[in-house]
Amino acid sequence: MFWKNWDNLSRETILARQGAQLHHYLKDQVLKYSPFYRELFEREGLTANDIRTVDDLRKIPFTSKADIAPTAEAPGNPRRLVLQPDPETYASTISPGKKLSLLKNKLLHGREIRDQVLDEYLPNFYISTTGRTANPTAFVYSNHDLVLLKEAARRLFDITGMRRDKDFLVNAFPYAPHLAFWIVYHAGHETGTPMFHTGGGRVLGTEKIITMVDKLRATVIVGIPGYIYHMTRTAAERGADFSNVRLVLLGAERVTKGYKRKLRELLMSMGAKDPEILSTYGFTEARVAWLECLVEDTIENTSGYHLYPDLHIFEIVNPDTGEPVGDGESGEIVITNLGWRGSVVLRYRTGDYANGGIVWDPCPDCGRSIPRLSTNLTRLSDQSRLNLGKIKGTLVDFNEFFPIMHDQPEILEWQIEISKRNDDPHDMDVINAHLCVKDGVDLDDLTHRLQDIIKSRMELFIGQYYFHSLEEINKLLGIEDRTKELRIKDKRKELESLED
Ligand SMILES: [Zn+2]
Numbered sequence: 001m002f003w004k005n006w007d008n009l010s011r012e013t014i015l016a017r018q019g020a021q022l023h024h025y026l027k028d029q030v031l032k033y034s035p036f037y038r039e040l041f042e043r044e045g046l047t048a049n050d051i052r053t054v055d056d057l058r059k060i061p062f063t064s065k066a067d068i069a070p071t072a073e074a075p076g077n078p079r080r081l082v083l084q085p086d087p088e089t090y091a092s093t094i095s096p097g098k099k100l101s102l103l104k105n106k107l108l109h110g111r112e113i114r115d116q117v118l119d120e121y122l123p124n125f126y127i128s129t130t131g132r133t134a135n136p137t138a139f140v141y142s143n144h145d146l147v148l149l150k151e152a153a154r155r156l157f158d159i160t161g162m163r164r165d166k167d168f169l170v171n172a173f174p175y176a177p178h179l180a181f182w183i184v185y186h187a188g189h190e191t192g193t194p195m196f197h198t199g200g201g202r203v204l205g206t207e208k209i210i211t212m213v214d215k216l217r218a219t220v221i222v223g224i225p226g227y228i229y230h231m232t233r234t235a236a237e238r239g240a241d242f243s244n245v246r247l248v249l250l251g252a253e254r255v256t257k258g259y260k261r262k263l264r265e266l267l268m269s270m271g272a273k274d275p276e277i278l279s280t281y282g283f284t285e286a287r288v289a290w291l292e293c294l295v296e297d298t299i300e301n302t303s304g305y306h307l308y309p310d311l312h313i314f315e316i317v318n319p320d321t322g323e324p325v326g327d328g329e330s331g332e333i334v335i336t337n338l339g340w341r342g343s344v345v346l347r348y349r350t351g352d353y354a355n356g357g358i359v360w361d362p363c364p365d366c367g368r369s370i371p372r373l374s375t376n377l378t379r380l381s382d383q384s385r386l387n388l389g390k391i392k393g394t395l396v397d398f399n400e401f402f403p404i405m406h407d408q409p410e411i412l413e414w415q416i417e418i419s420k421r422n423d424d425p426h427d428m429d430v431i432n433a434h435l436c437v438k439d440g441v442d443l444d445d446l447t448h449r450l451q452d453i454i455k456s457r458m459e460l461f462i463g464q465y466y467f468h469s470l471e472e473i474n475k476l477l478g479i480e481d482r483t484k485e486l487r488i489k490d491k492r493k494e495l496e497s498l499e500d
Contacts, residue, residue, distance in 0.1 A: 001144070001147060001148065001339065002148060002151050002308075002310045002311065002339070003017070003309075003310040006155075006308060006309065006310050006370070007155075007306075007368040007369065007370050008368065008369055009309075009369060010369065011360050011369075014309045014370075014371075015053075015054050017309075017310075018054050018309060018310075018313050018338065019052060019053035019054045019055075019056070020052075021310075021338055021339065022051060022052075022054065022057070022313065022336070022338060023048055023049075023051055023052045024048075025338060025339060026048040026051055027048035027049075028094075028095065028098070029083055029341070029344075030083070030344055030346070031047070031048055032085070032093055033083040033084055033085045033121075034080075034081060034082070034083055034084075034344055035080045035084070036063075036067075036068075036080040036081050037081075037344070037346060040060075040061065041060075044059075044060075044061060046059060046060065054313060057313065057315065057336060057346075057347060058315075058324060060346055060347050061347070062322065062334065062347045062348075062349050063345050063346060063347055063348045063349070064348075064349045065134045065137075065349075065351065066134070068081055068137055068285075068345065068348075069129075069134035069135045069137045070135050070136075070137065071135065077137075078137045078138050078139070078343065081139075081343045081344055081345060082123060082140055082342060082343050082344075083121060083341050083342065083344055084121065085117075085121060087117075090117065102116055102117075118143075119142065119143040119144060120142060120143070120144045120341055121142050121144075121341055121342075122142055122143070123140035123141065123142055123342055124140075124141065124142060124143060124146075125140065125141040125142075125145075125146060126138050126139070126140050126141075126177055127139050127141075127177050127178060127179050127182065127284055127287070128177045128178065128284065129283075129284045129285075130178065130483060130484065137284070138343075139284050139285065139287060139342070139343040140342040140343050141287065141341075141342045142341045142342050144340075144341045144342075145287065145340055145341055145342045146186075148287075148288075148311060148339070148340060149182075149183075149186055149287060149288060150186045150189070150190045151190075152183075152288035152289070152308060152311060153183045153184075153186040153187035153190055153288075154186075154187060154190040154191055155306075155308060156183065156187055156280070156289060156290070156291050157187040157188075157190070157191045157193060158191070159291045159293050159294075159306055159366070160220075160247065160249065160278065160291065160293075160294065161294050162191070162193055162220060162247070164191055164192045164193045164194065166219070167193060167194070167219045167220050167247075168194050168195065168196075168216055168217060168218050168219055168220070168244075169184075169188065169193055169194070169195035169196070169218065169219070169220040169221070169222065170195070170196050170198060170209065170212050170213050170216065170218040170220070170221050170222070171184045171185070171188075171195055171196065171197045171198060171222050171223070172198050172200055172201070172209055172221060172222065172223030172224075172227060172228060172231060173200060173222060173223050173224065173251070173252070174199065174200030174201070174202060174203070174224070174227075174483050175197070175199035175200060175203055176200075176483055178252070178284070178483065179252075179282050179283070179284055179287070179288075179289060180224070180251045180252045180280075180282070180289070181197075181199075181200075183251075183280075183282065183288070183289050184197075184222050184249075185197060196212055196216060196218075198212065200223070200227070200483075201227060201230075201231070201479070201480045201481075202480065202481055206230070206231050206234055206480065207234075209231055210231060210234060210235040210238060210240050211240075213235070213240070213242060213245065214235070214240045214241050214242065217244045218242075218244060218245060219244050219245060219246050219247065220245070220246070220247045220248070220249065221245060221247075221248050221249075222248070222249040222250070222251070223250065223251075224250070224251065224252045224253055224483075224484060224485075225250045225253050225254075225255050225259060225263075225279075226253060226477070226479065226484070226485040226487070227479060227485070228248060228250060228263065229259070229262070229263055229266075230413075230474065230479045232263060232266045232267060232270075233266055233412070235270060236266050236269050236270055239270075240270055241270060241271055242267055242270035242271060242272050243270065243271030243272055243273070244272075245267055245270075245272045245275050246272070246273070246275050246276065247275060247276050247277075247278070248263065248267070248275060248276070248277045248278070249278050249279075249280060249291070250277065250278070250279045250280065251279070251280040251281075251282060251289060252282075252484065253484060254279075254377060254378075254379075254399070254402060255277075255279040256402050256403040256406045256407075257299065257300065257403070257406075258403055258405075258406030258407035258408075259402075259406040260277045260298070260299040261299055261406075262406060262409070263277060264277060264299055276294060276298040276299075277298055277299060278291055278292050278293075278294070278298055279291075279292060279375060280292075280305070281305045281373065281375070281377065283350060283352075285335065285343075285345050285348050285350070286312060286335055286337070287337075287340065287342075287343075288308065288311060288312075290305035290306055290307055290308070290373065291305065291306060292304060292305055292306070292375055293306055293363060293365050293366045293368075294365070294366075295365045296365075302375045303363050303364065303365045303366070303372060304359065304363075304372030304373055304374055304375055305372065305373040305374075305375060306363065306366075306368060306370055306372055307358075307370055307371045307372065307373055308370070309370055309371060310338065310339070311337075311338055311339065311340070312335050312336060312337060312338055313335070313336040313338055314333065314334070314335055314336075314358060314371060314373065315333075315334040315335075315336075315347070316329065316330070316331040316332065316333060316334070316354060316357040316358055317331050317332050317334050317349075318331050318332075319331065319332040319353065319380060325357060326357075327357070327358065327359055327360060328356060328357055328358075328359050329356075329357045330353065330354060330355045330356060330357055330374075331353070331354065331357055332349060332350065332351070332352065332353055332354075332380065333350045333352045333353070333354050333373070333377075334347055334348065334349055334350065335347075335348050335350060336348070351379060351380045351381045352377050352378070352379055352380070353377065353378045353379070353380050354373055354374045354376070354377055355374055355376040355377070355378065356374035356376055357373075357374060358371050358372065358373050358374070359371070359372050360372075378397065378399040379399060382397065382398045382399050382488065383395055383396065383397045383398070383399075384396055384398065384418070384490075386418065386429040386431075387428050387429045396431075396458065396460065397458070398416065398488045400457060400458050401414075401416050401458075401487075401488070402487075404450075404453055404454060404457065404458075408446070408449075408450070409438075410437045410438050410441045410446055411435055411436070411437055411446075412436045412437060412438060412470060412473075413435070413436040413470065413473045413474065413477065414433065414434065414435050414436070414473075414487075415433075415434040415473065415476050415477055415486065415487060415488075415489055416431060416432070416433055416434075416487065416488050416489070417431070417432045417433070417434060417488075417489045417490075417491055418430075418431055418488070418489070418490045418491060418492060419431075419432055419463075419491040419492065419495070420491075420492060420495050421463070423495055424495075425492070425495040425496045429492065430463035430464070431460060431461075431462055431463060432462065432463050432464040432465070432466065433450070433462045433464075433465050433466070434466045434467075434468060434473060434476055435465060435466070435467055435468070435473075436467070436468050436469065436470050436472070436473040437467065443465075443467065447462075447465050450462065450465075476489075
């Protein structure tokens with residue numbers, strides 16, 4: 001199901017195993033039981049015999065969000081990705097070897113064949129995308145997949161070097177059908193690490209979460225970067241004791257060095273001693289998350305996300321041509337599930353861009369010989385074409401605002417708003433900034449400085465600066481009641497609908 005020695009094989013061995021497994025996976029599972037891929041392969045005139053190595057993958061067309069998200073015309077799209085053998089004909093679709101293994105399991109372990117088949121295919125756990133750029137899309141796991149999820153979660157904790165007899169973890173991820181909460185939940189159970197699941201600010205409330213970290217002497221905090229920052233800052237204002245916190249794990253949103261520096265400073269103001277801060281990367285379609293390992297000084301250095309070569313095949317491709325790029329070269333992340341049941345995607349274009357791509361040399365910090373993905377990621381979907389000034393359709397990468405804002409120590413919270421000049425839906429697009437800054441900051445000086453930085457790094461001009469109290473801006477961001485805070489707000493649709 002997964003490789004026991006997943007983290008100490010040579011690149012040649014990994015690629016050879018991936019190629020062989022991919023072929024059998026397509027032949028025995030995906031092309032037999034996935035309506036979506038059976039149709040796609042037929043249309044392309046491809047069979048499993050055409051795919052025998054990792055290089056052969058590129059014969060398969062990409063799958064994109066548009067193919068899998070439910071739409072008004074095709075609400076059942078996500079279901080077409082699920083491996084679904086027909087109970088009536090299942091017995092006639094399996095190989096003699098598979099029949100033998102089902103029988104063996106029945107004789108040796110007393111597991112009825114019917115239950116073995118249900119374990120393998122019956123969807124029994126659901127997660128969903130957040131629906132930022134398309135309708136929320138459900139991805140399902142079977143019992144078989146839960147074993148893989150638990151293994152991936154166990155590896156994630158293993159990489160952090162957490163010790164069950166020394167650590168206590170507070171999980172501040174919102175309880176939701178999203179990956180992050182459940183990874184931590186399963187990792188805790190798999191490793192036996194003591195932990196408290198808060199369900200996030202919406203469920204338990206920030207004050208109680210702070211009390212938990214303080215009173216339970218938590219050593220590890222996990223959550224979404226925007227919320228963890230908010231919670232930690234609130235704790236610092238209350239004079240809470242976070243002196244035992246030694247590690248923060250962040251997920252579901254990008255993290256910059258500037259953010260890490262600010263968070264470490266806040267934690268240290270509450271007594272924490274040089275806490276480490278690690279980011280994770282994961283997404284619904286992969287059904288797992290990956291972590292950077294504990295390098296010397298995790299704020300300034302990173303070893304890249306440690307990938308699991310037995311659970312997925314990663315490709316980095318040029319987003320314009322779709323051609324794979326070389327080691328360490330930047331491009332879009334494309335993922336192929338390996339060995340999973342439930343919802344399966346092949347060559348799925350994530351829309352995430354990895355600056356520095358994937359490297360294969362053994363990790364200089366932990367020594368694991370696995371592919372490592374750059375932590376410097378941006379979302380292609382966060383780029384929008386705006387009509388600014390005379391030039392129509394200027395491409396703006398809103399990811400750029402994250403490092404710029406986090407690098408200004410005076411800025412406590414921020415939101416970027418895309419709007420229309422004079423709030424007139426027919427006028428040009430404008431970009432406004434909503435800020436909450438520390439007391440006593442010279443606002444003129446700050447806005448001039450920001451204007452210069454944004455102009456030189458993004459060739460943009462901020463139309464209006466609005467200053468808010470923390471309470472006001474937290475409301476704008478939806479910090480306490482959204483699953484993810486609203487960092488970039490597009491007000492244009494709102495203005496258009498006021499017209500109607
Ligand atoms: Zn490492």
